[in-house]
Amino acid sequence: MDRALPQPTPETQHFWDGCKVGELRLQRCAACAQTYFPPRPFCPACGSRSVEVYVASGKGVLWSYVINHRPRPDMGTEPHSIAVVKLKEGPTMMTNIVGCPQTPEALQLDMPVEVTFETFGAMALPLFKPAGA
């Protein structure tokens, strides 16, 4: 079964295009300097429409997660993490932690993680792995 994939909108196209070329693209406000996520063509902190897209560090820490023991059919049959990382630039982002056992012992909160892009069909998803792994 094929993985459920995002369908970009005009406001989010830059983000998904970035994933395909290995860039985690975030937006920040020119007026108040705030980085925000998910993408939108204005700043949710101050309402300014003067915003820019930039390439983020791709680094963050594991903020919270569950290990789903009843995976969705398109996610395979083994228990897997559904995680939120806190990016170095500030926002949180849902993802999967890959490249390590899917166990509470291996998935320690606040451990450094870094983005890795995995291709599924016509899309690439931003997944995260333990930093340096």
Place this chain on the structure above:
Amino acid sequence: MKPRSIAVVGAAETTRLGKIPDMSVIGLHADAALNAMADCGLTAKDIDGVATAGESPTNIAHYLGITPTWADGTQVGGCSFMLHVRHAAAAINEGLCKTVLITHGESGRSRVGGGGGFGRAPASLMGQFEMPFGVTSPPTMFTIPVMRYLKARGYTETDLAMVAVIQREWAAMNPRASFRTPITVDDVLNSPMIAWPFRMLMCCLVTDGGGALILTSAERAKDFPTKPVYILGTGESVETPLVSQMEDFTSSKAFRVSGKKAFDEAGISHADVDHLMIYDAFAHLPLYGLEDLGFCKPGEAAGFIADRNTAPGGKLPLNTNGGGLSYMHSGMYGMYALQESVRQMRGIAPAQVPGAKVAVSHGVGGMFAASGTIIFSNEA
């Protein structure tokens, strides 16, 4: 409606009309909203009420950066916005909010990014930024913030289990409860793993049922054969449709805003509350609720429950029907929390709290997306 009591001060359409293939539905809502705010010199921080149709008010509020104390998602078709104006006027006159934003956006021709609202279509925010990572149903979404919460508070799986154990004690007193057999912490911790750290007995059950309420003025209420249950205070708020975008994983902003508004309206303190319902879709909800409503300081809710304060005979009886964990949960359980509050205020609950005069009913919607709080009293 009081004539001339409410005015429109900002009004605008989207920057362009016609064919707009470069903007999605929520983008059109936001463009019109930003233009209307610019029209009258306001920003999102000045708005405390949101009404919309098609999209959910939660999506609109979070997208724009609004923290509302009033939200209306009435969707009755093309005239929804006339109803929103009327509802907004009543809300402002009643003091539920001060400044309401009503939005509309529709990609009727270009069909870009529809299917938002409460849906998970691939172009919706949830479809793009949560669904690809394997979320299924509430057990893998409502639970997402909890590991962070446990670490921040110093709570453990045992603390989650204790919530289920004590609510089962209440359920045992209720002949209509789905599960009545007593359970232990070990039973909970040995029940099947659903999504670490959540086991089956920490998750609500799934059952069929329904409920209904009838309200009228306090003046007319005297003429009815039933004991009137008066509304002392109300609160509501919405935060975000995406649990991954909660401002604080250890506290629900919607809970805090809704609860404070209800207590302020009622003019009561926590010590005045005789009975409490906190919508418990999962075992962590009563913990967040006790803290975010101000009954416990952050970090003290688990001990408060373990010390039997919320158990039968305790000083703050909580979820006395057995809750979503043991009584019933059809999907939108808030109705059953209200029903139990009304029974307690009428003095007819199966596990009746003797002499209870003030009851708080606190509900959640979505995955910490929305919240509503109603405070009742049986004294006129």
